[in-house]
Amino acid sequence: MTDRTRVRRKPERASYERAELDAILDEARWCHLGLVRDGQPVVLPTIHGRLGDVVYLHGSPAAGFVRHAGEPVCVSVTLVDALVLARAVRNHSMNYRSALLLGHAALVTDDAEKLAALEAVTEHVTPGRWSESRPPTDVELRGTAVLALPIGEFSVKRRSGPPGDDGEGDFPAWAGIVPVTTVLGTPEPAAFSPPGCPPPSWAPPS
């Protein structure tokens, strides 16, 4: 933990454990990348993959964020577990697990690292597809930029459990949590999907 990553509000919800960070990074299928462009903060949704102590992001070499390689960035990941409904409006909340990483993302120039990073991103979002799909060609590889953010400064914050209640007496409002889940739907094959090639085993069968 550094002073920059110290959670100030509700510090009991904070964690600086790598295992908790890794679990959030590995469960979330996308993140948000924050950077400052011409003095203006911008926050871009993007997908990521983790290999050990490095978070990888990828995009077109023409993508705006690639031009910021080497500059300070912030990666934020959020998993929402429930809506928290309290009897008082002010006690409404969310149950969540979130993580924030600060650092400098460098452009990956080594082809072997680039391929490993692209595999990590692909496998993270769609397990098994790296070996099931046609591998990238040299031209495709050159046409893809990869950024590497070493895991250094980070924080985790999480909330779980029921809503707070400030002694609302018999105020007649329901209180509790409404779980939030992200589910995958039934796969829908493209017209050119060859017959006999099964959909991913981790997607619900039709």
Ligand SMILES: Cc1cc2nc3c(=O)[nH]c(=O)nc-3n(C[C@H](O)[C@H](O)[C@H](O)COP(=O)(O)OP(=O)(O)OC[C@H]3O[C@@H](n4cnc5c(N)ncnc54)[C@H](O)[C@@H]3O)c2cc1C
């Ligand atoms: C889904 C969701 C909804 C939220 N809604 C609200 C809301 O409506 N209003 C509100 O005030 N807060 C909300 N929060 C909490 C919010 O993210 C901050 O934690 C909060 O504003 C207090 O930050 P702070 O002043 O302690 O830290 P700041 O001074 O703002 O930040 C200091 C450091 O603390 C760490 N940090 C702060 N928050 C988080 C976090 N969530 N996850 C990981 N690291 C963190 C970072 O490293 C940051 O650099 C929400 C969080 C989530 C995940």
